[in-house]
Amino acid sequence: MPVGEWDAVLVGGGVMSATLAVLLAEVRPDWRIAVLERLDDAGQESSAGWNNAGTGHAGLCEFNYTPQRPDGTVDPAGAVRVAEQFAASLVFWGRLVERGVLGPPEAFVRSVPHVGLGQGTDGVAYLRARFEALRGHPLFADLEFSDDPGVLASWLPLVLAGRTDGEPVAATRAAQGTDVDYGVLTRRLLAALRERGGEVRLRTEVTSLRRRDGRWELAVRDRASGGRRRLRARWVFVGAGGGTLPLLQSARVPEVRRYGGFPISGRFLRTERPELVAAHRAKAYGSAAPGAPPISVPHLDLRVVDGRESLLFGPFAAFSPRFLTRGRRSDLARSVRLGNLPVLLASARDNRSLIAHLVRQVTAPPSTRMAALRRFVPTARDEDWTLVAAGQRVQVLKETGGRGTLVGFGTEVVTSAGGSLAGLLGASPGASTAVAAMLDVLAACFPAQADEWRPRLAGLVPPPTPEEVARARRVLGLAPVRPAVAP
Template sequence: MSSKETKKDVILIGAGIMSATLGTILKELDPTITIKVFEKLDKAGEESSNEWNNAGTGHAALCELNYTSEKEDGTVDISKAVNVNEQFQISRQFWSYLVEKNLLNHPEQFIMPLPHMSMVQGADNVEFLRRRHAAMSAHPLFKGMEFAEDEATLQEWIPLIMDGRTSPEPIAATKIDYGTDVNFGALTRMLFDNLEKQGVQIQYNSTVKDVKRAEDGRWEVKVVSGDGKLAYHNADFTFLGAGGGSLHLLQKTGIPESKHIGGFPVSGLFLVCNKEEVVNKHYAKVYGKAAVGAPPMSVPHLDTRFIDNKRALLFGPFAGFSPKFLKTGSNMDLISSVKPNNVFTMLAAGAKEMSLTKYLVQQLMLSKDQRIEELRDFVPTAKAEDWDVVVAGQRVQVIKDTDKGGKGTLQFGTEVVTAEDGSVAALLGASPGASTAVKVMFDVIGKCFPEQMPQWESKLKEMVPSYGKKLADHPELLEELHEATAKTLKLDQPLS
């Protein structure tokens, strides 16, 4: 096939939010494209995308303190927060486009308006939050962010967190009203329902055993169905969107870009409250600061969640360890991921990350009562009988050699690995993940379909009006799009 021909055959491995997003975008760009999806479970969105396996935060850096850092001179660097927010704006526009085109219905089933807040304790942390607020509230993307440290305002904002609080430590919070709670499981299922209506073949209970280059340069995917039948499928482009399972599949491709990459699995637990009188006292996502020595993904937060048309509270995450790369994976996943080309990368990471190992051991040893004690830092009146422990999703943090961090650097974020010829791409890593799925998939398409990009540009701008622009540089466009998407997605959130 010549490089100028449109790639007609696409295989998506994994029926999560990333594959659902990529498939939806490709079908909008080229309705004639043939797409096959293989998922080892019996339905879509059951692993990392499932609503019980993630925090459901529309990650826009409105409340996550790990997206802002303090420089040596005391100023607060918000560049990462700006970048994450810009990416979420792209997702928001794309979802709005799908609703307007009747490709998604009832947006309230997957996205709800919810204030996003940051909360800190202690004089030094309060001062940091004050400076962080000053830097962020002056930026167009974070317009309207409020800061409070007086008890009366905090009692109004976070009554459940303030009730019964006797600590003499100062406390402060920021609040921004146009945050969101996103049910990525529901969104994933809705996207795949729509893709099936467009003729996309989705095979559930189908495990991909191998991905290798065929003699004609295309990719041959070996699939075993639930009844044990073996089949081979070929594609011009293959996307590995299998969550923690993507690393093994990437290694099977043998592409040079797959070398010197490893993965470290981290599991998660949440405390969940469904008691109505407690749930009704809290209406926000409130993020705190990670403990000293704890990894970024361990930032504690108390979240209002909307799942199955019911409100609940989640607190966590509490980290755990399992050698599995997927919640439904194998105990051999970690060991089998160690290859001759990445063994030294993995060993270097092990030597570097002793603090992470210590943190995980401490977390594993926590009893429910000890977890409730940590919850009481947020909710002083919390009663153990009102909260249950729920096992959340499994995440695989990427380990690779970097110029900045050296050999065996643990990456906290979302990574895309693409073959030089653009014929295969793999998504690895974790948060902000699902929230930035549209931007990440736009990047995949740009790298893997470069010949088609000029003819697709107008459609991309139709789907995402800010395509190619930074909304931070166009505040009038930001306000216009924020208002339009809020109306379409039924969020009713002014940018104030």
């Protein structure tokens, strides 16, 4: 069985691996770098246009990043952190566009205002406190707040139409928000890698990973021919989405011995009806229903995929034992080991509200989904909306303080064998923070090269100062950030 030798092999052809590959080619242009993807093209799983909401997550409207304190004030730290991470992504994309390697940016990123929607007395009070906590930060300079019906109708005509119950409503709006097609972005990043001499191998599935004689050995299968071979690499990154945990388990990485994974698939209601799309030019996020987990936050999004505009509303949870959209039904069962069984059992015990929510969502009739939509769009008609499947996500389960914890937000970098292996686990905000996450991978795995690589990385990802972000937005054709008028 032939063995190929590589300096770095990246498993998974999504936006994470694509971003890391470009960064790695920048600092080590002499390395042989390969990206392996099991499907017929890159960016077809979680990065695919229809497998996510396309939000450029920057904390502008997502309430999950701004928890309310007991005194009613809001902690802005999480929103600021994710805003800084997304700013790094914008700067990176802008520099690559300036180099002429990503093509026209409007194919993968465009301006779409981000709106936070507060409903009811408590919802409006929370939104006002959130606005006050964020408005002074430079990355939220254009954030506006209003509870004036006329202003709200101009921001969200589809959402405000037909409201007759007198319920208090307020909104914040940030014109700097974005919609991103991460699938297109992924493929363009990998095209840039090819131009630098890297390889992208499609229909190539990694079936196991082992440490042998100081190198990593990857068993791979050609999904077109069925042929099998082995590759050897000095360094390996596993960024295979739901496929990451099983591969790290196959590598017998002790750092994940007690990690578990629980797959959750998503569904959205979608419409392409022109008059509805024309009446909602934003991504509007609300609050999770009472008793529902934070990952269930409802949002109504303008999407542009392959040049076609539509609206998505959701998410609605569904269940499949697969760890990937095109995975195996045995994925969940095969991930259970003696080492992580206690964590799985503890997570089932300590996350009953999530399990109950999932059961309700899976068994809910169509009328329940439409009722949730009408909470946002009172005039919504059943015949205008279609239920569509979205991507498959694997929520990481681990033990924290003696409790089984579901890591619903953020990403976790796992390194092993002296930094020669790295894996990325986690979900939202995921793709939006790819640059920051991949810089963390390089820092964790190559600390001795930090000083040597810093100048090259700074040329591609300079610190996201207001000036650098403004430059990136101009290059990418995005709306400039203009300070909001004080209310």
